[in-house]
Amino acid sequence: MLRFFLYRVALLIPTFIGVSIVAFAFIRLLPGDPIMLLAGERGMSAERYQELQAVYGFDRPYLVQYFDYAWGILQGDFGQSIVTKRPVLEEFFTLFPATIELSLCAIILAVGIGIPAGVLAAVKRGSWLDQTIMGAALTGYSMPIFWWGLLLIIFFSGTLGWTPVSGRISLLYYFEPVTGFMLIDSLLSGQAGAFKSAVSHLILPTVVLATIPLAVIARQTRSAMLEVLGEDYVRTARSKGLAPRRVIGLHALRNALIPVVTTIGLQVGVLLAGAILTETIFSWPGIGKWMVDSVFKRDYAVVQGGLLLIASLIMIVNLLVDVLYGLINPRIRK
């Protein structure tokens, strides 16, 4: 198991180096001179320009710049935002909890509904229930989620007036972030109604972000279950006189979950891509919106650092999923 883990980590190193090269190359490829951008409208004298080039090291060869940059990353220095002048890593960690909170809620929703729906569809295969569930799943899978978000806003915020349109919590409440998770912080603040407000802000973004993973998980669960239900060991379980609930929910599902877990792991990338759109629609102050804003503001340092951080995050999650896969599949476990 440890060897398997170390092997997987070793495989990540070249990918990580590749990702850092890509992120590094981007900042050099983006149109416009980052130094001139610093000056803004006022412009800048030639001496000042030279000085800044030296400060940022842009006058040195690319290879030297890259190693300098890579060395910085190894020490946790991801550069500084050109717009806010704050370290990229610090900004990332300020906004990251908002994205985690949203993504976690979305994945819980997706798994919580997707797996039972997939199991139900597989067990009632061919029935109207199966067809409804799978029809809904394919629709969800085909959904342009940015439009889906707008549609939900029109209906729930516009027509019904139930949910707020944007942000994480009503402006009426203010408290210092403790954990960065609004659901927890609002409870900790002790202010009446704060938690309720946080929840109501969270609902629509969660639904929107969960849509595609939910559809994928339901479809994958159904096909995995269909395969497993035909296996000999399911017949054995039934021949023991076990209740159908136990046969399906334990003997079959436990096996069907093995491929499903991989699917869930792969959804992390999908979630972060979805977060870009969802956070933009709902003005959710997370890293997805941060990246979009930075691209538009041409804040290259943030784009570079953010790309690297997000890619690393996905790689780490994928590694964990691989390890988890090893844990739940006895045939791999040594």
Added chain:
Amino acid sequence: MALLEIENLSVTFATSGGEFRAVDEVSLVCDRGEILSIVGESGSGKSVSMLALMGLLPWTATVTADTMRFDGRDILSMSDRQRREIIGRDIAMIFQEPMSSLNPCFTVGFQIGETLRVHLGMGRAERRERSIELLKLVGIPAPEKRLSQFPHQLSGGMSQRVMIAMALACNPKLLIADEPTTALDVTIQAQILDLLIGLQKKNDMGLILITHDMGVVAETAERVQVQYAGQKVEEQRVRELFDDPHHPYTQALLSALPERATRHGRLPSIPGVVPGQGDRPAGCLFSPRCRFATDLCRQTVERQGPEFGYALCNYPLKEGVPTGHPGVPELESAR
């Protein structure tokens, strides 16, 4: 009253191409301490009839029977829940593919213990003790170590032993073994058969052995029931069946045994295949493959009495000669 009584069991599958009758009015009886063997080619409905008894058929199957009684209780009128109390406790079944019949995600100990917990409500320590005892019973060395192993760590023979241990967990009155040795190596086959018969004698169980292998039947069974295309075509005691088969199909099966075919130098085979969904003939289902078939056979077929082993045949064989067959003299001369 016998342990298991089934009368006129029929199983029909709804398929996309219409109805398919896999089991056609089969009757069988099996008592405590008895070994009944059901023999037939693949597709003859041997397994399906037993799966019907266990309630393990998919929902596309329709099961009908005049009687289906186990230990004096009517299975047909039972609810699913009531039936599940019997299944796995009083009637147990083992299957053809031991490797894939064990759940790869759970340990051997869990899978044996599960039956004990569900049916006998045993506690943890009790279950462990009984599981070890069972593994010893089926001849598995170092049972304590095996309990925490996963099925992929076991060989085929070992897996089948675990399956048998699992089936025996609650001391069933009837054990159904569906081709228990087909997937195993020849050397292991004999061991597993010996084990099954030994346990059957020891526990005074009824044992229904489903097989397509006449050799296995000769070594193990007491009474044999031959099935063809979902119908019972003959039933006899094992010795009599081997000495004097009454149905041409049984005769053909026996002459396909290597031991019996040495004289001819070439192993005879039965031409054609078991009729499937689309090509069921009228009258006797074996008629297209039977060398004695007449026009009468292609229209109707009659069940004989006990003197001819209940053979489903218009001209049951007696010492290899079809009784009442219009062309007997020619057949005689042809020999």
Added chain:
Amino acid sequence: MVHIEAQEAAAGTKPAGPTTAWAMRGAMLREFWFYFRQNRGAVIGLAIFTIVVLIAVLAPLLAPHSPTLQNRDALLLPPIWADGGSWTYALGTDAVGRDILSRLIYGARFSLFIGVVVVTLSVTVGVVVGLIAGFFGGWIDTAIMRVMDVILAFPSLLLALVLVAILGPGLMNAMIAIALILQPHFVRLTRASVLSERNREYVISARVAGASKLRLMFVTILPNCLAPLIVQATLAFSNAILDAAALGFLGMGAQPPTPEWGTMLAEAREFILRAPWVVTFPGLAILVTVLAINLMGDGLRDALDPKLKQS
């Protein structure tokens, strides 16, 4: 029973040689159609997709107005069934008085164009690279697969967004970016198929017979890896439409006044509560088109690969 006949026909023509190759292909096509037809959803998907294609082709004939003509007297008119709607603008008008129906009709052209270009680009590049990786193996394979890992390590939309930012916003650049993020899937798929086919008897016999490397790659092996590639291409088609619309929505795809569906949504965003219809219809058009393609994709997968058959 048609498929059995088809199979028999296919089996029967095999030994007859190249003269009946067409008959065999016909038989295979009939068999494929038999399985495809069994899937009701797939047939519906195909029908809808055909309609979308027709709409795109016949756009100038079908559209009642010019997609870019602004009518200052008809701003944010509601659709026909709402109060104040009229037949002149059946689905209403947008904030600068353009007919939404006409824009949607012309938008079909863009979405299909995006799908075709992206799929062509990513399939061509992906298949060639994948064949090279799988066929040559060794360090070439390792290097290619690491590069693909790097591309796949980023969330697809984020990578596309940054790429478009580098290349400059616009439809062409968006398509290039999307093709780039989709092609690793084809590389992986082709490589995996090649690896499993490479040591089959028919390949070895072709090699022994002296087939060149190029011939082995493209003529001998590739046709046997087609089924999963076709299914993946359908998926890529719908993903391309979705991603292009998302980029348009974020302002990095097709630029106004192009009647691209995603771009229309972006323009309409500020009016969502005042004039919901300007938001509703473009999104619905995207959903219906993508859904139709995905329905076909499911049908294709079932028909082409019985092993993957779901129901």
